[in-house]
Amino acid sequence: SQTIHQWPATLVQPVGSPLSLECTVEGTSNPNLYWYRQAAGRGLQLLFYSVGIGQISSEVPQNLSASRPQDRQFILSSKKLLLSDSGFYLCAWSRTGVHQPQHFGDGTRLSIL
């Protein structure tokens, strides 16, 4: 069966510090991968998605970036965090096909001080 791992679960960072959140998927190959951000009490905002190694599409201009160095690894990064980067970050994977759901990791709660 497929599993998705996302870490860390919680992170507190000072403004201006770098960020690296990692997500890995097991049990499948060539998944579509996604990074979302969720502000408190709000819906999910798609940040990036990837359909293959090295292929990244950005949905929202911001000071975040994403990379996919391996087939089942997706990394969310920032060189300098802003206060507005606080939120709940979720990684997800899916197979290709309109009937395929996305499966989510447990999320990372990021607080910027």
Place this chain on the structure above:
Amino acid sequence: AQKITQTQPGMFVQEKEAVTLDCTYDTSDPSYGLFWYKQPSSGEMIFLIYQGSYDQQNATEGRYSLNFQKARKSANLVISASQLGDSAMYFCAMREGRENQGGKLIFGQGTELSVKP
């Protein structure tokens, strides 16, 4: 324009009763999928149920069923026999058929369901 609309920010239901969470969508793509997710307070997103645009019958998964009215572009989630553990945020989402956009899901703003004992 909003592609997924959930008009109920919050809902209350008595334990053991049924509840309907509303979702309307907008797309010009003839092929699409509709999904419902549950997000408890712990934060994880749990996939509940799926409905395809070409499906003739409404989807069911245990106590969850989807009332799909294609002409009205609505895909309401029905939870039967509510339980205290059903208290959570519920999101409706749509995946359009154009896979060149990576199969991304478009989410509604969610409905917070509270089940009363």
